Amino acid sequence: MNFIDPSAAVDSSAKVGYFSVIEKGAKIGQNVVIGNRVTIHEDTVIGDNTTIADGAVVGKPPKPAKTSTVKLSDSIPALEVGEDVTIGANCVIYRGAAIGSNTLIADLASVRENVEIGDYVIVGRGVTVENYVKIGSRxxxxxxxxxxxxxxxxxxxxxxxxxxxxxxxxxxxxxxxxxxxxxxxxxxxxxxxxxxxxxxxxxxxxxxxxxxxxxxxxxxxxxxxxxxxxxxxxxxxxxxxxx
CATH class of the missing domain: 2.160.10.10 (Hexapeptide repeat proteins)
Known part of the structure; x- marks a missing residue:
């Protein structure tokens, strides 16, 4: 029902719903809850006690349009999600972002690459955070x-x-x-x-x-x-x- 790459490190205390995918090199911490139809892309790091709701796409590799003003570097670091984070249903969070602890990314929000989000932040439902954004704690x-x-x-x-x-x-x-x-x-x-x-x-x-x-x-x-x-x-x- 799920696909978990053999190279992914998933703590034994983590719970994974149905039809979810965890790609190679991903690291899933203790007591993480992953919903149904979640995709966790390559090398993504998920901190302890984090919850990822149904349909979320986490660590998505960016691919901007040819006419975009944003140019990507050759190497984009993996997405890192801190401890006690809540990621809502159908969120899309890109590779190259860093999410602090105790932060909420609500349903249907989008967070692009090269984004830094601090601790105890709330990103509400349907919010779009584009690339090269910094968001301070609280x-x-x-x-x-x-x-x-x-x-x-x-x-x-x-x-x-x-x-x-x-x-x-x-x-x-x-x-x-x-x-x-x-x-x-x-x-x-x-x-x-x-x-x-x-x-x-x-x-x-x-x-x-x-x-x-x-x-x-x-x-x-x-x-x-x-x-x-x-x-x-x-x-x-x-x-x-x-x-």
Whole structure:
């Protein structure tokens, strides 16, 4: 019912559901629970006490389109998943990512290669995390948000549902764009409200509060509330809300 390559190291305490595949060189830790129809690709490392729900694809080798701005190196390291991680149903996590301990990757989320995710992070249902993204510990990304390539979210950032980050002011036109692609940097403790849009290269300063539906076109100042299209200063963040 399952295929487990003889070279895979699967701890005897691990539980594997039906019709799952574990490819060569994979390492499965203690008390790992693997659901039905899960694919764990070559050399993937799964930490102790991790749960992988039905239909997940873990450690998928990347293969970008010929027209993609992202170029892969010849050698991409194996996916490493820390301890006590939960990977939801039908998630796709690529080879070359690193997932910290006690992190949740919810149902239908996608995490690309060359991504670093810290400890105690929540990546919500249907979230897309593109390549070359860094996400700090205890950050929360709510359902259906889009984290574009070359974005940094520092520690304890809150990203509300349906937030969009962008990285290309040329939207795919001209050769000049290749040297200028850059995602947002959202600094420690910043909060970004639902359905907001952050333009390429913007820095959202520490403890900034971006109101729902805002269009952030300029760097923000620390501990400020910004709102509107384009986003403008409204007031300072209440001291009671600061970390």
């Amino acid at each position: 950050t929360k990304i709510q359902s259906n948000s889009y984290i574009t390539a070359y974005t940094t979210l520092e520690e304890q950032v809150f990203i509300a549902p349906c937030v969009t980050t962008t990285n290309d002011n040329f939207m795919g036109r001209t050769e000049e764009r290749f040297d200028k692609i850059k995602g947002a940097t959202v600094k420690r403790g910043a909060r970004v409200g639902g359905a907001s849009i952050i333009l390429p290269g913007i820095t959202v300063a520490e403890e900034t509060f971006v109101a729902a539906g805002a269009l952030v076109t300029k760097d923000t100042e620390e501990k400020t509330v910004v709102k509107g299209i384009p986003a403008k200063f409204l007031r300072m963040v209440d001291e009671r809300e600061l970390l």
